[in-house]
Amino acid sequence: MHRSPTAEAEVTDELAVVRPGLLPRYEAELPGARAAVLSRLWRGLAHDPLPWVTRREQGRDGLTLCLSDGRRLHGPRPDPYATGAYVTVVRLDEAEYDDPARLVTDLAVPHSASFAAELGHSVASLALSRAGQEGRATDAWPGSDWEWEQRIVDGHPFHPTCRSRPGFSVAEQLAYGPEHRPVVELGLVPVRAEECLVTGVWPRELRDGERVVLPVHPWQAAHVLKRVCEERRAGHPLMALRTLALPGGPHVKTSLSARLTSSVRDISLPSVAASAVLSEFAETPAAHTDGLLHVTRTLGAAAAGSPDFAAVLREPPEAYATGGERVLPVAALATTELPRSPAWLAGFARLALTVGLRLLELGVALEAHGQNLLVILSPAGDPLRLVYRDLADIRVSPARLARHGITVPGLPARMVTDDERTLRRKLFGSLVAGALAGTAGSGPALTEALRTAVRDLPRTPDLAALRADPLPTKALTLMRLSPQTAGDQWAELPNPLA
Structure with a gap:
């Protein structure tokens, strides 16, 4: 069995110094973390349009990828919508691999060395994240929004x-x-x-006379801004890590110039400039959903001349929950004890598709993945309404909006497009191949939920495309192996509705 111990060993050495009591648990979590990352990697290898995969052969015992150099990579039949660690070993010719970092190293394709290093970090950090959960109960429903977010241990599914x-x-x-x-x-x-x-209303408590007081993440202050902050304010980190809930106050998105998952988390100056206009604009399409969608307002945004030194203040999603209701990110649904029966999944899918397709028809494509999309649950756990936050990555169609008498305000050019493929990719890739698939946890469960959910939805061209075309998803593995290509790249998954 081939294994790369580098990142794992680094974490072991550091953990022995800073938290030695956690070390046995961390080491026990490593095999499961390798399988979890390997399962995600195998999904990408099986479905992304990788230029060095010349043919894919389905067999009774799994899938074989024929590589351009003549080698053959074999693994289990992939379920593109599975969230469990169902891949424990793959075989490259006659060698077996249970370590994703070592596998990618030995594939030796362009940019594999840097990607392998990221995979090694992913395994080690995932084992560390899981190690810290021992003894923590998950059956009780949290009392605050940030507690829901901190239950999401494994990151992107x-x-x-x-x-x-x-x-x-x-x-x-x-x-x-x-x-x-x-x-x-x-x-x-x-x-x-x-x-x-500064755009929007910057609060009085974050002003000092004629000066604007910017919240700064301590990692950013130490590693990028190279400064010591004398004044501080405590907050609870949300699943985005750089966004924190201030007790009794707003959510604060900070600049964090580190690569987390795929992206460097700064805040662009155009997004600061457009934040107030975009927030006000979002209220118009949301009003066309018969109360099924709330969009958190951007209260204020500020930048001190650089994406590395900026912050955005947002309304907390829990402002839209009343009378015993709970609001939680869709990604947190998998951590609950809800009876996610086929009927429950179908009801949730119907709610999400009703809202997403209605906004798409109007001309707004949401980036509705499990972090940006939240669901409001009744005291009994039934999905009632949705909340959407962080408008920075939506796409807006002037032509579609004009058909409904809505004018597009001045937005960054990257947000504006009339291309139907781009609009549908944005929504379907995030909502169906992301949030709904992650909640269902498998292809069969997703198929059953979607087929029930779409029966009573309005027959629009967008719904027809969702039912007939391959399902788009971001080609996350291809994107990490082609860093020279800017922007999103896409793969096509088997359509659960076909």
């Missing part, structure tokens, strides 16, 4: 670098990772108002 945090030491992961339940002290940095771009 389909991304092979689901827990990759290069640049974070073990001590920093324990101090800042939401799954470790820390309290994080945000730095408060005063900046002269004339040096700041």
Whole structure:
């Protein structure tokens, strides 16, 4: 069996110093973490349009990938919608691999070395995240929104670098990772108002006379801004890690110039400039959903001349839950004790598709993955309404909106498109291949839920495309292996409705 111990050994050495009591549990979690990352990787290898895979052969005992250099990579028959660690070993010619990092190293394709390093970090960080959960009960329903978010331990359900945090030491992961339940002290940095771009209403408590006070993540302050913050304010990190809930206050999205999963988490100056206009605009399409969708308002945004030094203040989603209702990210549904029966899944899918397709018909394609999309549950656990947050990655169609008498305000050019394929990819790839698939947990469960959910939906061209075309999903493995290609790249999955 081939294995790459580098990242695992680094975490072992650091953990022995900063939290030695956690070391036995971490080592016990490593095999499961390898299988979880390998399962995500196998999904990408099986379905992404990788240029060095020349043919895919389905057999009774699984799937074989024929590589351009003549080698053959064999593994189990892939379920593109499975969220469990169902792949424990794959075989490259006659060699067996249970370690995704070592497998990618030995594939020796372009950019495999850097990707293998990310996979090694993903395995090690995932084992560390799981190690910290021992003895924590998950049957009780949390009383606050941030507690729901901190129950999400494994990260993205389909991304092979689901827990990759290069640049974070073990001590920093324990101090800042939401799954470790820390309290994080945000730095408060005063900046002269004339040096700041500010939109919306910046609150009085974050002003110091004529100066604007910017919240700064402590990792960013130490590693990027290279400054010590004398004033601090405590917050609870959410599943996005760089976004924190301030007790009794808003959610704060901070700049964090580290690569987490796939992206460097800064806040662009155009997004700060457009934040107030975009937030106000979102209220119009949301009003066309008969109360089924709420969009959290952006209260204010500010940047001190750089994406590395910026912050956005958002309304907390729990503002839209009343009378014993609970609001939680869709990604957290898998952590609940809800009886996610076929009927429950179908009802949730119907709610999500009703809202997503209605907005798409109007001309707004949501990036409705399990982090941005939240669900409001009744006291009995029934899905009632949805909440959407973080508008930075939506797509807006002027032509579609014009048909409904809605004018597009001044938005960043990357958000605006009339291309139907782009709009449908944005919604279907995030909502169906992401949030709904992650909630269902397998292809058969997703198929049953979708087939029941679509029966009574309005017959629009978008629904027809959803039912007939291959299901788009971001080609996450291809994207990590082609860093020279900007923007999203796409794969096509078997359509559960076909």
